[in-house]
Amino acid sequence: MKKTIVLLFAALLCLSLCACVHENVPYEPETPPPAAHAGVFASAHGTMTFSGDGESVVIDFDADLAELTGLPEGEHAGTYVFLSGELPPNGSVPIRYDAAHELKLTVDGQSAVIELGLAAEDGKSAQSGVNTVTPERIPLLFFDDGSFSVVFELNAD
Numbered sequence: 001m002k003k004t005i006v007l008l009f010a011a012l013l014c015l016s017l018c019a020c021v022h023e024n025v026p027y028e029p030e031t032p033p034p035a036a037h038a039g040v041f042a043s044a045h046g047t048m049t050f051s052g053d054g055e056s057v058v059i060d061f062d063a064d065l066a067e068l069t070g071l072p073e074g075e076h077a078g079t080y081v082f083l084s085g086e087l088p089p090n091g092s093v094p095i096r097y098d099a100a101h102e103l104k105l106t107v108d109g110q111s112a113v114i115e116l117g118l119a120a121e122d123g124k125s126a127q128s129g130v131n132t133v134t135p136e137r138i139p140l141l142f143f144d145d146g147s148f149s150v151v152f153e154l155n156a157d
Contacts, residue, residue, distance in 0.1 A: 033096040034135060041138055041152035048080075048138065048152055055079050059107060065150060068142050069112045071105060078107030082116075082133065097133045103140070117141035119149040 038052030045065035049058040057080045059071065066073035083092035085101030092102055092113070104113045117128030118139045123146030132139060136154040141147060 034098055037097070037135065037138070037154075040155045042155055043150050043152045045150050050080075055081075057105065059105060068150075069105070069114060069140075071107055071110055071112050076107040078105060080105050083113065085129070097138075099130055100133055101129045103133075103138070115141040117147075117149060118151070119147040123147050 036052050036054035037050040039050060041048045041050065043065075046059065046061040049060075050056070056077070058075060058077050060075040061069065061071060061073055063073050081094050081104045082097040082100035083102040083104055084095040084099070085092055087093060092104075100116055102113050103116055104111060106112075115128060116132050116139060117126040118132060119126045119141060126141055126147045126149070128141060138152040140150045140152070142150070
């Protein structure tokens with residue numbers, strides 16, 4: 001009797017954990033990836049203009065954002081890729097943006113891997129990862145005595 005109760009409890013625990021994991025899956029594996037970003041995404045610190053090909057970007061960062069990212073200030077053409085975040089043993093791998101944790105920007109031979117996320121107003125916590133990047137929003141997350149975001153939003157023009 002005791003063994004049956006333990007097995008039943010274990011089975012219920014497994015089922016509840018499986019249900020929780022399924023709710024957090026950002027997409028069904030067989031679904032096509034979302035369309036690549038296209039258009040001008042603007043923030044208080046610059047713009048990123050995506051061509052829609054899933055690779056090309058033109059950044060135009062102010063001095064503050066250039067310093068934070070380590071990329072050059074002003075307008076520069078380059079490439080981008082959304083990344084999974086650290087996955088042992090191979091590190092970050094390219095992934096669709098609705099499941100990404102990082103954005104890699106490469107311009108003028110310089111690359112920067114930037115975390116993606118929305119910082120809480122108090123700067124003590126942040127939401128990152130799954131569904132943080134949307135077709136209309138790309139939030140870059142930085143840490144400096146707390147966390148803060150620079151959110152790029154698609155211009156409606």
